[in-house]
Amino acid sequence: MARLRGAQAPLGTRDVPIVVSTPVDSVGWAAKLQREVLTPTCWIDPGDIERPAAVQIRFSGRRVGANGRSRQGDTFSRDENVEGIVGGSGPVSVTSRVDGVASGEWIVTARIVGRDGPTIIKPDRASRRPAATTGPRWPWRYRAMSIAPTGRIRTALAPLAPVPGVIPGAYATLVALGVLVGIAVQALVLAQERRESGAALTVSLWAVVAGILGAKLWYVLGHRGRRFDGWCIQGFVLCAGAVAAIGAASRLSMPVGTFLDSMAPGLLVGMGIGRIGCFFAGCCCGRPTSSRWGIWSSDQRVGARRIPTQLLESLLAVCVGAVALILALWSAPASQGAIFVGSLAAYTLGRQLLLPLRARPLYTRFARPVTIGAVGIALLASILANASA
Numbered sequence: 001m002a003r004l005r006g007a008q009a010p011l012g013t014r015d016v017p018i019v020v021s022t023p024v025d026s027v028g029w030a031a032k033l034q035r036e037v038l039t040p041t042c043w044i045d046p047g048d049i050e051r052p053a054a055v056q057i058r059f060s061g062r063r064v065g066a067n068g069r070s071r072q073g074d075t076f077s078r079d080e081n082v083e084g085i086v087g088g089s090g091p092v093s094v095t096s097r098v099d100g101v102a103s104g105e106w107i108v109t110a111r112i113v114g115r116d117g118p119t120i121i122k123p124d125r126a127s128r129r130p131a132a133t134t135g136p137r138w139p140w141r142y143r144a145m146s147i148a149p150t151g152r153i154r155t156a157l158a159p160l161a162p163v164p165g166v167i168p169g170a171y172a173t174l175v176a177l178g179v180l181v182g183i184a185v186q187a188l189v190l191a192q193e194r195r196e197s198g199a200a201l202t203v204s205l206w207a208v209v210a211g212i213l214g215a216k217l218w219y220v221l222g223h224r225g226r227r228f229d230g231w232c233i234q235g236f237v238l239c240a241g242a243v244a245a246i247g248a249a250s251r252l253s254m255p256v257g258t259f260l261d262s263m264a265p266g267l268l269v270g271m272g273i274g275r276i277g278c279f280f281a282g283c284c285c286g287r288p289t290s291s292r293w294g295i296w297s298s299d300q301r302v303g304a305r306r307i308p309t310q311l312l313e314s315l316l317a318v319c320v321g322a323v324a325l326i327l328a329l330w331s332a333p334a335s336q337g338a339i340f341v342g343s344l345a346a347y348t349l350g351r352q353l354l355l356p357l358r359a360r361p362l363y364t365r366f367a368r369p370v371t372i373g374a375v376g377i378a379l380l381a382s383i384l385a386n387a388s389a
Helices: 029-034 170-192 198-222 233-251 256-281 309-331 338-357 367-388
Strands: 041-045 053-063 075-085 092-095 105-112 152-154 295-298 302-306
Touching: 041 053, 075 092, 170 198, 170 256, 170 309, 198 233, 198 256, 233 256, 233 338, 256 309, 256 338, 309 338, 338 367
Parallel strands: none
Antiparallel strands: 041 092, 053 075, 053 105, 092 302, 105 152, 295 302
């Protein structure tokens, strides 16, 4: 049972964690990219239940053309246990990722085990949307939900397997766009300061490469080497900042602090764009909620109205980056690194305040207060440094 822990301070009414049972998967990440999987989806309507509900959905399927005696991989049966379904939150999708089955077309059925609680709903074929009338009033609430309902579906490569609310390739695309926009913003700052940008941007590109490697390494170490399918922004910022400082000191004529200040606005804006990729990829998602400010999104398995933590963090990064850009154009090079330190401290502080809203907040009991205290001091020091510059 993989528990997605909720937070303590709710954003709206009846914000709760969702708990989903998932089978232990020991297949390596390279093999996962090459295998075909089946992703049947069942839509359920929680209605207006007073308390968070639990539901068990039984998926079963048979490969089309598998006549006579069934062979291994021609049939399957799997139960998905979902807890914490919020009443009044609108349609909820539950997707089961079934591997080890034969490739091809399948006929899949789903039913709820038990009588009480949410009910299965059928999609409106004309609009390809669930026929429930309740749900968040956002125009894009059902984006990327063109997946067929439980019925006749086909296997697909694991990275491209259709899941409601998840857009394959969105994360990589938006991260790449964030890198390009970040480099362009830094080039603008350097041009305003009338500094040679060629060597500086080269150092920044190497810093980005180091940051990507650091983000992956941080994620792997955080999961004790058992998972390779994620990234950590802390590793990116730490490694990118270290390589940028070393590269500026060894290859650039400008002071290290000045170079880091020119890098700060683009770094924050780029991270803000990348966080939108998290939203469309179904990672770092928020807790389910019935609040009117919730947005329908998925955690790659359960789609529901959720607190949009990825979009909130994206807005935070872009706003801090905009302030850093104004300061860089106005007070650089007098700040000597204070903009870089202050902007990252402000972003980290805001991020720590948003972490409890995630479905699976990644922090320990003492690390979060210590981090908030440390970045608070750094932010205050950078404000005083900028004020006196």
